[in-house]
Amino acid sequence: MLSKVSNRFLAVTILAIFVIALVGIISNKSLEKTKMASSEIPKTTQTQTQEVSKVDTLKGYLQVMVVDSKTGTPVEGANVVFSNLEQLYTTGKDGKTQLIPMNIKSTGGLGITSQPYEEVVIGVFKQGYADYILFNAKVRPTTQDKPQLKVIRVIKASTPATTPVFAMEKYSSEMAKEVMNKMREKLNSLANSTQEIEEIEISE
Structure with missing residues (x-):
């Protein structure tokens, strides 16, 4: 047991x-x-x-220069504002603003162009001149010693109620070439695809 x-x-x-x-x-x-x-x-x-x-860390350093559209002389005391910044800038005797740093957002999928840039709207206001609005202004990565300069030509106003001037920035020649090459590649790709499909249809 x-x-x-x-x-x-x-x-x-x-x-x-x-x-x-x-x-x-x-x-x-x-x-x-x-x-x-x-x-x-x-x-x-x-x-x-x-x-x-x-x-x-991508930075773009920008400087705006405002000049008279007829004489080309610098316009002092012009107020410059940006759609993405909460600060007012004023041109000096040389018609230029101070150096303006901006963040450049690189998403990685920029589509037709590979160069990153920040797209902003720039407004220029000066008594005696028509208000000026620049759309699609592209700010690209630059260094402080080589800032990007944008020259804006303002028109003298005959009356205080003069119609504002609206402008749109064009692509630079370098970007235009890049876009053209991309579009040509797309054209060739589409043309080859269409040809292959047609050949398959005919052989059947």
Whole structure:
């Protein structure tokens, strides 16, 4: 009788040890998975932070020069405002504003052009001249020693209620060439695709 009780006790003890060991193994595996997952999160976050910092570090330095449309002489005291900035700029004796830094947002998918730029609206206001609004002004990444200069030619106003002048900035010759090359590539791609489809239809 005593031996039967001892055997049962021994069996229960062995079973209990096996269960404890099994639970320990499962717990260790779960802990390892948790550690691996936690170690991967900072890497992803770090990569995203680096990508964001890359976008934020792109800077464009801009200077606006306002001149009389007829004489070409600099216009002093012209007020210049930007659609994306909460600050007023005024031209000096040379007709130029101070150096204006701007953030350039690079999304990575800029479509037809590969060069990143910030598109803004520039307003120029000066008593005795018609109000001037420039749409689609493109500010590109530049350095402080080589800022981007935008020359705006304002027209003298005959009356205070003169119709404002609205203008739209054109692409630069470099960007125009880039757009042309992209469009030519697209044309060739579409032409080849159309030809392949027609050949398949004819052979059938």
